Amino acid sequence: EIxxxxxxxxxxxxxxxxxxxxxxxxxxxxxxxxxxxxxxxxQAPRLLxxxxxxxxxxxxxxxxxxxxxxDFTLTITRLEPEDFAVYYCQQFxxxxxxxxxxxxLEIK
Amino acid sequence: ExxxxxxxxxxxxxxxxxxxxxxxSGFNFDDHAMHxxxxxxxxxxxxxxxxxxxxxxxxxxxxVKGRFTISRDNTKNSIYxxxxxxxxxxxxxxxxxxxxxxxxxxxxxWGQGTLVAVSS
Numbered sequence: 001e002i003x004x005x006x007x008x009x010x011x012x013x014x015x016x017x018x019x020x021x022x023x024x025x026x027x028x029x030x031x032x033x034x035x036x037x038x039x040x041x042x043q044a045p046r047l048l049x050x051x052x053x054x055x056x057x058x059x060x061x062x063x064x065x066x067x068x069x070x071d072f073t074l075t076i077t078r079l080e081p082e083d084f085a086v087y088y089c090q091q092f093x094x095x096x097x098x099x100x101x102x103x104x105l106e107i108k
Numbered sequence: 109e110x111x112x113x114x115x116x117x118x119x120x121x122x123x124x125x126x127x128x129x130x131x132x133s134g135f136n137f138d139d140h141a142m143h144x145x146x147x148x149x150x151x152x153x154x155x156x157x158x159x160x161x162x163x164x165x166x167x168x169x170x171x172v173k174g175r176f177t178i179s180r181d182n183t184k185n186s187i188y189x190x191x192x193x194x195x196x197x198x199x200x201x202x203x204x205x206x207x208x209x210x211x212x213x214x215x216x217x218w219g220q221g222t223l224v225a226v227s228s
Contacts, residue, residue, distance in 0.1 A: 045203075047216045050208060093212060097143070097155040102152050
């Protein structure tokens with residue numbers, strides 16, 4: 001099974017700041033098969049990014065996905081109050097389609 | 109607008125069975141893979157199982173393999189999750205999700221979930 005390790009576990013920032021979240025797969029996974037979700041309390045997750053870098057329909061352009069040699073990243077520029085939530089990455093290239101353990105983005 | 113509505117959750121004793129249903133509307137159901145994802149209260153998301161448009165099963169999480177069975181009925185725009193030999197650790201909200209397109213695409217729409225509570 002592919003294990004996705006997200007970091008940091010918790011990120012404390014202020015509105016207007018930039019957030020960078022990381023997701024490291026082991027073993028590696030193709031960038032086509034990596035997505036990012038946002039989940040707020042009491043709600044179902046919402047797809048933000050798919051194929052590592054493509055924004056889902058209706059997602060603001062302050063959300064962007066990136067790829068480095070070893071990691072996938074989700075960057076949120078200019079944090080808005082509604083962005084404070086839990087973020088999960090998921091790989092859907094190899095069954096079982098695992099999720100990371102999540103990064104909680106909280107208001108500082 | 110896409111709608112996914114789960115049902116069938118409830119309180120059940122360990123070892124018993126439960127069948128979840130998810131009815132979909134607002135899109136061409138038989139063009140999309142579908143999935144079940146669960147989340148224990150206060151815990152992280154766990155992918156449970158997925159099924160392609162043509163009934164090919166994508167797979168199961170190791171934690172449910174051999175106990176849970178996913179199926180779909182394209183004539184009823186529905187997917188199902190038959191859960192047997194339920195354990196305490198199966199307690200969770202179970203979400204139905206629609207894949208963007210094929211079996212290797214992410215979930216772009218989700219239901220609101222149905223709660224399964226396994227307790228003696």
